[in-house]
Amino acid sequence: MSTLRRRRIVNVIAFSMSMVATAIGLALLCAILWTLLSRGFGALSFSVFTQMTPGPGSAGGLLNAIYGSLVMTALGILIGAPIGLLAGTYLAEYGRNSPLSTVVRFINDVQLSAPSIIVGLFVYMLMVMRMGHFSAIAGAVALGIIAMPVMVRTTEDMLNLVPKSMRDGSAALGAQPWYTITRIVYPAAKNGLVTGVLLAVARISGETAPLLFTALNNQFWNSNLNKPMANLPMVIFQFAMSPYGDWQRLAWVGALLITLFVLFLSIIARSISSLFGQHGNPGE
Amino acid sequence: MVLSARLRREARAESVFRVATLTSALLVLALLAGVLLTLIHGSWPALKTFKWSFVTGERWNPVADIYGALTPLYGTVATSIIALLIAVPISFGIAVFLTEICPRWLRGPISTGIELLASVPSIVYGIWGLFVLAPILQHSVQPWLIVHLGPLPVVGRLFQGPPYGIGLLTAGLVLAIMILPFITSVMREVFRMAPLSLKEAAYGLGATQWNVVWDVVLPWSRTGVIGGIMLGLGRALGETMAVTFVIGNAHRISASLLAPSTTISAAVANEFAEAVGDLYTSALFALGLLLFVLTFAVIAGARLLMMRLERGTVQRA
Numbered sequence: 001m002s003t004l005r006r007r008r009i010v011n012v013i014a015f016s017m018s019m020v021a022t023a024i025g026l027a028l029l030c031a032i033l034w035t036l037l038s039r040g041f042g043a044l045s046f047s048v049f050t051q052m053t054p055g056p057g058s059a060g061g062l063l064n065a066i067y068g069s070l071v072m073t074a075l076g077i078l079i080g081a082p083i084g085l086l087a088g089t090y091l092a093e094y095g096r097n098s099p100l101s102t103v104v105r106f107i108n109d110v111q112l113s114a115p116s117i118i119v120g121l122f123v124y125m126l127m128v129m130r131m132g133h134f135s136a137i138a139g140a141v142a143l144g145i146i147a148m149p150v151m152v153r154t155t156e157d158m159l160n161l162v163p164k165s166m167r168d169g170s171a172a173l174g175a176q177p178w179y180t181i182t183r184i185v186y187p188a189a190k191n192g193l194v195t196g197v198l199l200a201v202a203r204i205s206g207e208t209a210p211l212l213f214t215a216l217n218n219q220f221w222n223s224n225l226n227k228p229m230a231n232l233p234m235v236i237f238q239f240a241m242s243p244y245g246d247w248q249r250l251a252w253v254g255a256l257l258i259t260l261f262v263l264f265l266s267i268i269a270r271s272i273s274s275l276f277g278q279h280g281n282p283g284e
Numbered sequence: 285m286v287l288s289a290r291l292r293r294e295a296r297a298e299s300v301f302r303v304a305t306l307t308s309a310l311l312v313l314a315l316l317a318g319v320l321l322t323l324i325h326g327s328w329p330a331l332k333t334f335k336w337s338f339v340t341g342e343r344w345n346p347v348a349d350i351y352g353a354l355t356p357l358y359g360t361v362a363t364s365i366i367a368l369l370i371a372v373p374i375s376f377g378i379a380v381f382l383t384e385i386c387p388r389w390l391r392g393p394i395s396t397g398i399e400l401l402a403s404v405p406s407i408v409y410g411i412w413g414l415f416v417l418a419p420i421l422q423h424s425v426q427p428w429l430i431v432h433l434g435p436l437p438v439v440g441r442l443f444q445g446p447p448y449g450i451g452l453l454t455a456g457l458v459l460a461i462m463i464l465p466f467i468t469s470v471m472r473e474v475f476r477m478a479p480l481s482l483k484e485a486a487y488g489l490g491a492t493q494w495n496v497v498w499d500v501v502l503p504w505s506r507t508g509v510i511g512g513i514m515l516g517l518g519r520a521l522g523e524t525m526a527v528t529f530v531i532g533n534a535h536r537i538s539a540s541l542l543a544p545s546t547t548i549s550a551a552v553a554n555e556f557a558e559a560v561g562d563l564y565t566s567a568l569f570a571l572g573l574l575l576f577v578l579t580f581a582v583i584a585g586a587r588l589l590m591m592r593l594e595r596g597t598v599q600r601a
Contacts, residue, residue, distance in 0.1 A: 029398070113522075237528075262405055
């Protein structure tokens, strides 16, 4: 009787603690979002979008950094997404069960969680040292390398959800595999592929470490891809670590903008994939 | 004639597409090889000069051009261990809540909330850690730790010295928040895969719900749980920006967890752009190589465990 009582008490305590753990997790998310909203919105003004990053002690905005981030993220996706799409296609279609695919899949999964600062070092030696200077294009390549594994993984997962009977039907009508893949399988997996691109954009738009030694930063307006370019993550890093109040306020605004953008993308990606999921996608 | 020309064109398109996909897949491998070769090439001068003392040496002195990676290595490992000690129990709690007691309609919103923690950029964790978390730790948590845990034998040494607010403990805390969603999501997945028949058998023997979780579900899914924890560890070891904000960037090893220190990634992030001299740059590349080897081993281990798990469930199913 007393062991039963003890087990019941343990049961109640354990599950109460699991509720506390969940509350802690959600409270942390709220705390971070609350800080961002209160500090970021407090300093948000129209001039953030119309003026350049200021020198210490003067007013200004984030226009050049926002522009730079958009340009480099877009270029990074243009580099990383097509290669990722093709590699994912190989894994899901041509080489589904080949030993090569197993190795590629494994290495790609490792790269998904590999430290991004190492990509920065790699691109530094590959491009920055050869060219002799930091440049926006080097930053875009670094971001592309980070976007690629995300795209490979989602492409493979999404193509695997397309029923084999559709491929068989296409082949029975005499279509070559490339025709089947590009005209039948890709359209069928369209939503999933879009999700992959969105996730890749979300992944790279907040990345800072790979830009430290590639795009660097630039206090002024620059649209030359061959020169250092301002970007939000680097500006946040530099301004937040500075002793100047104006700079720190701008850093909070930048952090708010990036976070809202990334969370917005993740939520859109999620809702697309859950819509897609109604047609037989098990899990996420 | 027309038909055969068309067939030839089709066949050509087929081989072009096939080669393009194959090349892209090979590029994934080439990229990893390229990163490894670049890091080895870049760190060669430093490794040749210092040999093993690069890993075992404690001095990091750019003025005298002497570099030993022991301090950042210690910082990386210490912050990651702190992060795991905090994140694993919380993740376990959340995963248990989500799979066992959470009402169905709440499951979606709560898991989305936890997973959104994973998409917050690391620089935001950094700025939050520096301006919000560090002051709280400095003014309330750390003084309490110093007074209550500081005098204890052995353990006390970890909690002595002035409360800086930034340092190993703060970095470990921020890392814990960052890896929590990853560990939670793996644990939730593997808990959900536990066979119903096993659980029902345990209930039939009179087990409480907690007995089922602890004595049936957890042992059944331990491979996946360990894989998830290692995946979190891999993230923690390599995380850069968040740590750079709150670690304090001091090249010295202190017994106290409250003291500023540095990690491999923070040292590279902070010093690389200003490194003058080939040996200094090379030493930073060598730090990168060290980090690469460390994280690759951990993440690869995690992925292997999870691959074994997937194969296992396919066979069982």
